[in-house]
Amino acid sequence: MADALLLGLGGLAVLIVLIAIRMPIAYAMILVGGGGTMMLNGPTLVLSQLKTLAYGQFSIYDLSVVPMFVLMGAIASKTGLSQALFRGANAWLGWLRGGTAMAAIAGCAGFGAVCGSSLATASTMGKVALPELRRYNYSGALATGTLAAGGVLGILIPPSVVLIIYAIIVEANIVTMFMAAFLPGLLAVILFLLTIAIYVAIKPESGPKGGVADRHEFIAATMGMIPVLIIFGLVIGGIYLGFFNPTPAAAVGVFLVLLFGLLQRKLVWPDFVSALKETASTSGMIYLIILGAELLKIFMSRVGLPQETAAWIGGSGLEPMTVLIVLLIALILLGCLMDSLSMILLVIPFFWPVLVDINGGIYQGADGAGFGMSTEDLKIWFGVLALIVVELGLITPPVGMNVFVISSLARDTPMIETFKGVMPFFGAEIIRVVLLVSFPAITLWLPRVLSG
Amino acid sequence: AEYEFKLHHFLGEKAPAHSQMLLPWAKQVEENSGGKVAIEIYPAMTLGGRPPELISQVRDGVVDLVWTVNGYTPGLFPRSEVFELPGIHTNDPAATNKALKDLYESDLKDDYQGVEVMFLHVHAGQAIHMRDTEVHSPADLAGKKIRIPTRTGAWVIEALGAIPVGMPVPELPPALQKGVIDGAFIPWEIIPPLKIQEQTEFQIEGVDKERFGTTVFQVSMNKERWDALPEDIQKAFRDASGDEWIQKVGEIWAGADDFGIGLAVKSGNTHVTLTEEETEAFRKALAPVTDRWVEEVSSKGIDGAALVEKAKAAAASHASN
Amino acid sequence: MITDPQDSSSGFTGAASRIITVWALLGGGLLLVVVLTNTFSIVGSVFGVPVPGDFELTEIGVGVAVFSFLPYCQLVGANVSADIFTSGASRRTIAFFTMLASIVALVFAGLLIWRMYFGMLDQKNYDYTTTILQIPHWMAFVPILISLALLALAAFVTLIRDLKVLSKG
Ligand code: NA
Ligand code: NA
Numbered sequence: 035m036a037d038a039l040l041l042g043l044g045g046l047a048v049l050i051v052l053i054a055i056r057m058p059i060a061y062a063m064i065l066v067g068g069g070g071t072m073m074l075n076g077p078t079l080v081l082s083q084l085k086t087l088a089y090g091q092f093s094i095y096d097l098s099v100v101p102m103f104v105l106m107g108a109i110a111s112k113t114g115l116s117q118a119l120f121r122g123a124n125a126w127l128g129w130l131r132g133g134t135a136m137a138a139i140a141g142c143a144g145f146g147a148v149c150g151s152s153l154a155t156a157s158t159m160g161k162v163a164l165p166e167l168r169r170y171n172y173s174g175a176l177a178t179g180t181l182a183a184g185g186v187l188g189i190l191i192p193p194s195v196v197l198i199i200y201a202i203i204v205e206a207n208i209v210t211m212f213m214a215a216f217l218p219g220l221l222a223v224i225l226f227l228l229t230i231a232i233y234v235a236i237k238p239e240s241g242p243k244g245g246v247a248d249r250h251e252f253i254a255a256t257m258g259m260i261p262v263l264i265i266f267g268l269v270i271g272g273i274y275l276g277f278f279n280p281t282p283a284a285a286v287g288v289f290l291v292l293l294f295g296l297l298q299r300k301l302v303w304p305d306f307v308s309a310l311k312e313t314a315s316t317s318g319m320i321y322l323i324i325l326g327a328e329l330l331k332i333f334m335s336r337v338g339l340p341q342e343t344a345a346w347i348g349g350s351g352l353e354p355m356t357v358l359i360v361l362l363i364a365l366i367l368l369g370c371l372m373d374s375l376s377m378i379l380l381v382i383p384f385f386w387p388v389l390v391d392i393n394g395g396i397y398q399g400a401d402g403a404g405f406g407m408s409t410e411d412l413k414i415w416f417g418v419l420a421l422i423v424v425e426l427g428l429i430t431p432p433v434g435m436n437v438f439v440i441s442s443l444a445r446d447t448p449m450i451e452t453f454k455g456v457m458p459f460f461g462a463e464i465i466r467v468v469l470l471v472s473f474p475a476i477t478l479w480l481p482r483v484l485s486g
Numbered sequence: 487a488e489y490e491f492k493l494h495h496f497l498g499e500k501a502p503a504h505s506q507m508l509l510p511w512a513k514q515v516e517e518n519s520g521g522k523v524a525i526e527i528y529p530a531m532t533l534g535g536r537p538p539e540l541i542s543q544v545r546d547g548v549v550d551l552v553w554t555v556n557g558y559t560p561g562l563f564p565r566s567e568v569f570e571l572p573g574i575h576t577n578d579p580a581a582t583n584k585a586l587k588d589l590y591e592s593d594l595k596d597d598y599q600g601v602e603v604m605f606l607h608v609h610a611g612q613a614i615h616m617r618d619t620e621v622h623s624p625a626d627l628a629g630k631k632i633r634i635p636t637r638t639g640a641w642v643i644e645a646l647g648a649i650p651v652g653m654p655v656p657e658l659p660p661a662l663q664k665g666v667i668d669g670a671f672i673p674w675e676i677i678p679p680l681k682i683q684e685q686t687e688f689q690i691e692g693v694d695k696e697r698f699g700t701t702v703f704q705v706s707m708n709k710e711r712w713d714a715l716p717e718d719i720q721k722a723f724r725d726a727s728g729d730e731w732i733q734k735v736g737e738i739w740a741g742a743d744d745f746g747i748g749l750a751v752k753s754g755n756t757h758v759t760l761t762e763e764e765t766e767a768f769r770k771a772l773a774p775v776t777d778r779w780v781e782e783v784s785s786k787g788i789d790g791a792a793l794v795e796k797a798k799a800a801a802a803s804h805a806s807n
Numbered sequence: 808m809i810t811d812p813q814d815s816s817s818g819f820t821g822a823a824s825r826i827i828t829v830w831a832l833l834g835g836g837l838l839l840v841v842v843l844t845n846t847f848s849i850v851g852s853v854f855g856v857p858v859p860g861d862f863e864l865t866e867i868g869v870g871v872a873v874f875s876f877l878p879y880c881q882l883v884g885a886n887v888s889a890d891i892f893t894s895g896a897s898r899r900t901i902a903f904f905t906m907l908a909s910i911v912a913l914v915f916a917g918l919l920i921w922r923m924y925f926g927m928l929d930q931k932n933y934d935y936t937t938t939i940l941q942i943p944h945w946m947a948f949v950p951i952l953i954s955l956a957l958l959a960l961a962a963f964v965t966l967i968r969d970l971k972v973l974s975k976g
Contacts, residue, residue, distance in 0.1 A: 085926030276664020
């Protein structure tokens with residue numbers, strides 16, 4: 035048994051080395067998972083399992099929402115939805131100091147309501163809002179920092195690809211997770227808006243007032259936001275109220291953005307093709323990581339590492355809250371190196387059993403539970419917390435994908451400025467995590483109300 | 487231990503199937519072998535893959551033993567499927583387990599290529615859970631969307647004039663609650679883990695607990711692994727899986743089922759037991775299901791009609807009442 | 808980062824890139840078919856006539872579509888990697904690491920073609936089908952094997968690209 039554990043730890047070390055030398059994370063997991071299992075139990079076993087493993091993983095029904103939401107976001111970004119959102123938000127907020135940046139945040143939130151990915155939200159809204167921010171002489175740091183941070187809303191506001199994957203790993207209900215993420219997402223929007231207000235109060239020159247929209251423009255711009263409201267209402271509202279399950283809902287969402295694009299005459303053939311290509315590369319990347327994570331899970335289960343980790347932490351006598359906080363900090367640190375999806379797939383299978391153990395088992399009710407809530411609630415609460423901290427990695431140096439994306443759109447702003455501009459938002463996120471840890475009700479209230 | 491086995495299955499370790507059936511069985515084998523055998527159970531697909539892959543995993547030697555549902559892979563176990571038809575299994579899982587054993591050597595064996603069956607068993611039988619419709623006749627089900635368990639279950643639902651809907655078990659509670667489906671066709675034993683009592687008002691079964699079909703499960707070992715075992719080890723497995731054991735398995739599943747319906751009734755649900763006449767109306771409506779199955783398997787060279795008669799007789803011969 | 812496959816649209820690599828791209832687009836088309844099936848099923852179920860077996864059509868359709876995306880992912884370098892430790896490395900060093908990744912992808916594609924071919928035979932011989940529509944699963948393996956062959960091709964193309972960078976220095 036000890037030998038097997040050593041092999042497992044060795045496997046983790048190799049995994050880190052492979053990731054460090056730019057091996058795509060999916061292939062690093064495939065190599066370690068497949069290779070490790072071969073070393074442990076011989077090659078025939080892995081070879082036999084490969085006959086059906088990939089097909090089985092790729093045809094998981096619950097996962098089918100992922101490519102659909104990716105497609106929905108990809109099409110949405112070509113349809114002029116983003117322009118309409120930004121214009122509408124700007125009509126409401128633009129006249130304030132820092133208002134155009136606030137409008138960008140609101141636009142990101144709106145776009146996040148139809149798009150499941152952070153990068154897509156950052157780049158789509160970046161293209162729309164950066165020129166405007168520039169026009170009103172916003173400082174490079176505030177302009178790019180706002181958009182890099184705003185992109186995170188793409189994943190914090192449902193639909194959210196990472197949240198779907200989390201739900202599948204811990205066997206949570208996707209609908210419940212979507213409900214749980216809603217108020218925390220709204221809280222993020224509020225805190226981001228406050229951040230901008232404080233930022234421009236301290237440095238007024240970085241975010242000048244924009245123009246005041248006249249009555250006609252105000253009405254037209256406001257009306258322009260209605261399609262998004264309708265799509266979000268039908269898709270996410272439909273899921274919340276139970277008109278349909280996530281997969282058909284996502285399908286309806288794709289159908290609606292497609293229809294919207296065609297009606298607006300904004301979606302031309304080359305755009306459509308490039309939306310399909312984007313869906314192909316994003317979905318293919320996600321599924322390959324899922325396959326890699328499954329192979330790694332097989333190896334780790336066979337050496338018994340997750341079981342041992344759970345037993346070890348469970349027996350350490352640490353306070354539940356201490357374990358949770360250490361875990362969240364570890365995820366933030368890991369986020370400096372890895373993308374959020376890989377992190378969720380790599381870390382949650384290890385640590386979810388630990389939390390279940392500490393809480394008192396899978397069927398633990400609220401009474402006498404380690405975290406003072408039932409394991410069902412813990413699953414929801416921890417999922418939202420984990421989602422936030424893994425997404426922080428998108429805006430922290432040295433690897434901050436959102437920052438990279440925005441930098442590539444704003445070539446005149448040095449990347450270091452963007453990282454500086456994003457720091458206040460990082461602070462806001464930490465405040466939000468503290469709030470959500472202290473008041474679990476923010477997360478748990480809506481699912482409870484909506485599920486009756 | 488000298489002989490180590492990995493037993494893989496799809497349910498969590500708190501499920502009665504794990505704690506009351508697989509664990510005690512494994513312990514018994516270990517004991518019978520005088521400590522030469524050790525069986526490690528991996529619940530919840532921890533060794534990878536999806537539940538339908540379990541049978542390939544054991545056949546290919548990815549794991550040594552599996553517990554799986556035949557119906558996960560429709561088409562693979564056409565002969566054993568006879569026991570899933572309405573009218574064969576009625577209300578006594580222990581009797582059906584024994585009937586499966588009776589027919590195994592003579593009629594069912596060809597289904598199990600590449601594996602050595604330890605034992606076959608069924609659950610207490612499919613019954614009807616409804617959101618808000620009290621059902622007393624097939625007409626009450628017309629046009630209702632019902633979640634189906636297996637392909638023969640789908641045929642039953644169709645024969646009753648309802649619409650079969652496939653969906654993963656975990657999606658059942660929200661789908662029921664929101665009316666995405668109107669009901670489900672599964673045993674009572676599923677009620678506690680999924681809190682089905684909260685999403686439904688009516689639980690319906692035939693007279694004298696009669697059910698409309700069931701699901702066949704198997705615990706099987708990789709064939710090569712089995713063949714390579716010395717006789718005393720094989721005997722340890724066989725002795726743990728005899729008549730007494732499958733009787734016990736029947737009782738375990740019946741017990742879990744009783745517990746489930748008890749919970750539903752306690753929380754205020756209506757437990758409908760159809761009268762003899764009402765049940766007869768269902769039996770009549772379901773007769774075409776058997777015909778459909780007989781025709782279906784004849785394409786595989788199986789004499790379905792004869793098998794139906796044999797299975798019926800065997801199940802009846804073990805019936806306790 | 809994602810590179811444009813049209814970079815080298817001449818000769819063998821150009822033709823390979825186009826085939827791989829078209830194949831991924833076909834997969835995207837299949838995804839759209841799944842989307843429409845689900846949309847019809849929703850609309851239909853409002854009127855009491857859902858699409859029978861939409862559940863299993865979705866599973867198979869998405870599965871097949873996603874396999875068709877893998878070669879394109881390899882071609883455009885969409886598989887995420889962490890570049891923090893190597894951000895200061897020379898172009899050659901990086902090309903060397905990318906080459907390793909291409910080799911891994913090539914070997915993995917080959918392995919999957921071999922294993923999933925036998926997987927397909929198993930599905931056929933043992934008669935695996937879906938529950939409601941009774942679609943034989945082996946049929947899905949045919950386009951999947953083509954996707955895997957294209958994944959091998961894509962890995963070969965990226966390997967050649969890496970080798971060119973390495974040899975130029
Ligand atoms: Na979103
Ligand atoms: Na980072």
